[in-house]
Amino acid sequence: MEPRYEPGGAEARWQQTWEAEGLYNADPDPSRTPYVDCHPPPNVTGRLHIGHALNLSVGDLLIRWKRMQGFNVLFQPGFDHAGISTQNVLEKVLIEEGTSRQELGREAFLERVWAWLHEYGGKIIDDYRKIGASLDYRRARFTMDDAYVRAVMRFFVHLYNRGWIYRANRIINWCPYHETSLSDLELEHEDVDDALSTIRYPLADGSGHIAIATVRPATIPADVAVAVHPDDERYKHLVGREVIVPWTEKRVPIIADDRVELDFGTGALKVTPAHDQKDFDIGRAHGLDEPSVIGPDGRVTAEGLEGLTQDEAAQKILDWCKERGLLEKREHYRHSVAFCARCHSRIEPRISLQWWCAMEEISKRPLAELRSESIQYHPPSQHRFAVDSLENAPDWCISRQIWWGHQIPAWHCPDGHITVQEDEPSACAECGSTELTRESDVLDTWFSSALWPFATLGWPDDTPDLQQFYPGSVSTTARDIIRLWENRMIFSGLELMGDKPFDDVVIHPTVLAVDGRRMSKSLGNGIDAFEVLDRYGADATRYGLLKNSLTQDVRFSYATIEEGGRLSNKLWNAARLIVTACEGALPANEPSSIEERWILARLSQTQRAVEGYLDTFDFAHSMDELYHVTFDDFCDWYLEAIKGRLYDGDASARATATFALEWLLKLLHPAMPHVTEEIWSFLPARETRLIVAAWPEAGDTADADALTRVQELAVMFRRSGVVPPLEGDEKRIFDAVVKPERTKATGDADAERERLRGEIARAEKMLANERFVANAPADVVDAEREKLERYRRELDAIGG
């Protein structure tokens, strides 16, 4: 063993070994209890980033822990086809090749996607291996596998037949680049600098005008009304009269609607139902027409403005108004605008015929499950968020006009009937027509993701996998997909499997950049996960991410990763001492000395604490516990105390040291699998890999405080230089660890006596306070008395 632990070689070696030896495998075995972590499938075109790394560290920690505890664990790998995202990647490739999706046509394009994926897709699975994630890689599933597609079709037909999927012509978010609808959850909002124009709409009877404010003059030709608030005194008398829309010079009514804000702009709103959500709502409420003047490509289609961009059209219309004295003012205005999360095109609200999921129905069963807390979110604040978002979920637009995805299993006949079934029908279910064309829309990616916990196990067939591994145990993910994924998985599981997919949802933190802001390309503050892994290794990275994971947002920090590096090196060298000194010693739990009983009690205590933390998904504190028991207790005290006996060939010391080291390795393995397995391989008589070694039983903790007095006096000695009057075991340990003959005190005895007298005076004063003694809990008062006694003892020891 070299004096310095190098993670590189060992990590790659163990990753290969574990997988090759089948130790990651999950096979159904009805005699064993399953434990399943539902891991979110990454985009098939993606590569590992820090968020994945944290997610895997959390999931793999739980999986490895449960595996050692004897559970039949399933950590399911796979990929999401990520509709728009993947189509976007491929379109960029095509553009580089000088062609386009439109030029290829749908079929050829899809062939290109598949060909590209065969060559470049799924690379992220190797990144997963590199972090040591013990997924059963044989089982990798893809949401576009034939079997998975069948599950998605079954799901769609099921919901359709229940009446929970319908078609409707509504305003939706439209991406003019991809020319598809998007759900609200696929947008990102950003503040942009814009101009707010105040424009006069002349009253039709020539008696004046009403001024409106707009940021989108290009949509003026689609105006069908002007709306004011019913309580607005300024305009009450105008309601019911007509105005003339600029440019088109059409007459439209002035209506009253309480959706209009009194204090914004002029208090009057131009109503353009086809191009704005609020206007759409107002229009439907008042039965207004919905003319459109923006095409699917985002360009203007209004008469006289055909083919212009919206900016160009706006300029023309504004000029037109200005010439006629209708442009009152134009001022700077900064506001939030929606963009496509994938291509960053400005979203165009647009009316179109889409497929919808009725969320009120869908939400009922998940809500009941969450409210009864038979599924729990951790931390609890996320539980409230999950419930809130189910209660307020608007209907879900599930159709997309892209090509890459699950094509909706609906067939249209020339008479406009729709036949919905899993496989192509021979004739229209309603009129018997055989001239059927398949619906060209595909489904929102998240529609298929909702089936992940059981479609990956063979559903809709009743497979042994499904029987063993459904329902699962826990879902670990970040909070940005609670609404997109978690809630929908819970619904689909309840609806199709008759059981919830897991008991607990663990929402781990979002990793922010070093500057405390979200990592993003445009800010240039991202952290390269591969660079971190190459520099520090998987164990240190895992430890660092887990250690720094307490709040909902956490800044990326190299400090905790470096801490992980120190921990693995420390462990390595502790092992080196024991291995070289104890060659051949078999482990035995028969402590013969006080320090041996003490370290075993401390390990028991630590194990209980760690188990308690992991049970509540508090990973950071479990790491802290393990770090300190390794450095402070195991290395600085225990090994220092027994070192001499190890060199002298003391059989009991050797056997217990080997035993204690193995124990420590087991406790650390779920978080830092590689270094612990590597050390384990140097220990004698290993019949099994550490990854599948049995999780230890915590034992007696009665001796956990056995060394406390020696430790306290060691500090006193170093501060004062006065050797404390110890005898027997205590003196032996003190001499071995503190080495008084070679230690020079850094403080002086008088100053230390002074400090202790101060502490004693403070404690005495506190205990003399009748109100404190009367009101404080008994254990608090007792603790104060114990402190007082300790200070007196210490003062006594250094000759007070």
Added chain:
RNA sequence: GGGCGGUUAGCUCAGUUGGGAGAGCGCUUCCCUUACAAGGAAGAAGUCGCAGGUUCGAGCCCUGCACCGCCCACCA
């Protein structure tokens, strides 16, 4: 506008039901003697964001405010 999280040492962060302010890094001093200098020991360093309140006692509980971040909603 709403929800959530944060504000504690120079930095990154802990602080469990209210009871003498902690860790890691960094810094100062001491120790290279046969596991580890990526080590050991001691130390300096904090008005716990601000202002009130409750309490014998507040980093912790209550009220208000400020600032930072994440998410959601959109006042055209």
